[in-house]
Amino acid sequence: xxxxxxxxxxxxxxxNHADRVRAACLAQLVNAIAPIMTETGGPAWRQTIFxxxxxxxxxGRGRVLNAIVRSATYSATYYDPRGPEQHYVPMPKxxxxxxxxxxxxxYGTLTLFAVNRHLDEPMTLTVEARGFGGMALAEAHxxxxxxxxxxxxxxxxxxxxxxxxxxVEIDGQKVSATLPPASWNIIRLIHAT
Numbered sequence: 001x002x003x004x005x006x007x008x009x010x011x012x013x014x015x016n017h018a019d020r021v022r023a024a025c026l027a028q029l030v031n032a033i034a035p036i037m038t039e040t041g042g043p044a045w046r047q048t049i050f051x052x053x054x055x056x057x058x059x060g061r062g063r064v065l066n067a068i069v070r071s072a073t074y075s076a077t078y079y080d081p082r083g084p085e086q087h088y089v090p091m092p093k094x095x096x097x098x099x100x101x102x103x104x105x106x107y108g109t110l111t112l113f114a115v116n117r118h119l120d121e122p123m124t125l126t127v128e129a130r131g132f133g134g135m136a137l138a139e140a141h142x143x144x145x146x147x148x149x150x151x152x153x154x155x156x157x158x159x160x161x162x163x164x165x166x167x168v169e170i171d172g173q174k175v176s177a178t179l180p181p182a183s184w185n186i187i188r189l190i191h192a193t
Contacts, residue, residue, distance in 0.1 A: 001048055001160055001182065002148040008052035008098075008184040009115050011060070015100040018064040026053060037152075045157035048150075051143050055186050059111045062104030071097035074117075096123060109138060112187040116179040119148070125185075127175045134192030135175070140165035144183035162186075 014024045026035070035050035073093040080087040098115040110132055116123040129135065141162035152159050165185055168177045179185050 001143075001145045001150045003151075004048035004052055004143055004160065004184055005115055005117070005148075005182060007049040008056075008113070008143075009117075011052055011056040012098050012100040012113050012115060015056070015060055015064050015102065015113065016067070037154075039154060043154055043157070045152050045154060046161075047152055048143070048160040051160070051162055052184050055113065055184075059109075059186065059188060060100075060102055060113070062102045062106070062109075062111075065101040065103055067099045067101045069095050069097050069099050071095035071123075072118075097125070099127075101127070101129075103132075108190055108192070110135070110189045110191050112175070112185075112189075114179060114185040114187070116181060116183045116185070119182050121181050123179045123181075125175075125177045125179050129173045129175055129189070129191075132173055132189070132191040135170050135173070135189045136191075137168050137170060138188040138190045140168045140177065140185070140187045142180055142183045142185045144180040148182060 014021050035047050035053050036044055037047055038044040073095050076091045076094050078089040078091050080089055096116060096118045098117060100113040102111045110129060112127060114125060142165040143160065143162050145160055150159055165177060165187065168187055175187065175189065177187060
């Protein structure tokens with residue numbers, strides 16, 4: 001589960017830098033650090049990172065919007081391995097919410113990609129989707145497990161998989177939901193163009 005959150009956060013970072021990142025690739029597709037695991041002559045199963053990758057690949061198309069995030073914060077330390085010395089950079093105000101928004105005019109959808117980085121508490125998400133009228137919920141799901149070390153295995157291939165994100169509310173141009181702790185979330189809306 002921890003890998004899925006880290007991978008999903010990286011996908012959001014790529015989306016939010018789409019003005020500079022023209023292409024992003026996943027080097028390993030099967031085994032090792034890949035989204036799909038196999039055994040010779042045996043089954044194949046999805047790693048936890050498969051789900052954010054699939055969401056990112058299928059729903060992260062269109063125009064990336066500038067999402068302004070206001071969220072409670074926590075302190076962390078960033079490790080920068082560049083150069084001959086090891087650098088640890090303090091980050092005193094990291095938002096618990098990591099968010100990207102993609103508007104796809106082809107299908108008339110607005111997709112919200114959200115990670116709640118708080119390990120213990122659910123998060124109330126409120127998004128003001130200014131300029132989008134007549135929104136309706138197309139789908140919403142979350143990837144969450146109480147055990148951050150949980151993985152999918154040959155014997156438990158579906159331990160970590162998306163589940164419906166209940167309670168998404170739409171009021172005019174405002175979208176609200178409660179995100180589980182330590183979760184990857186997708187909210188896809190259909191809007192009038």
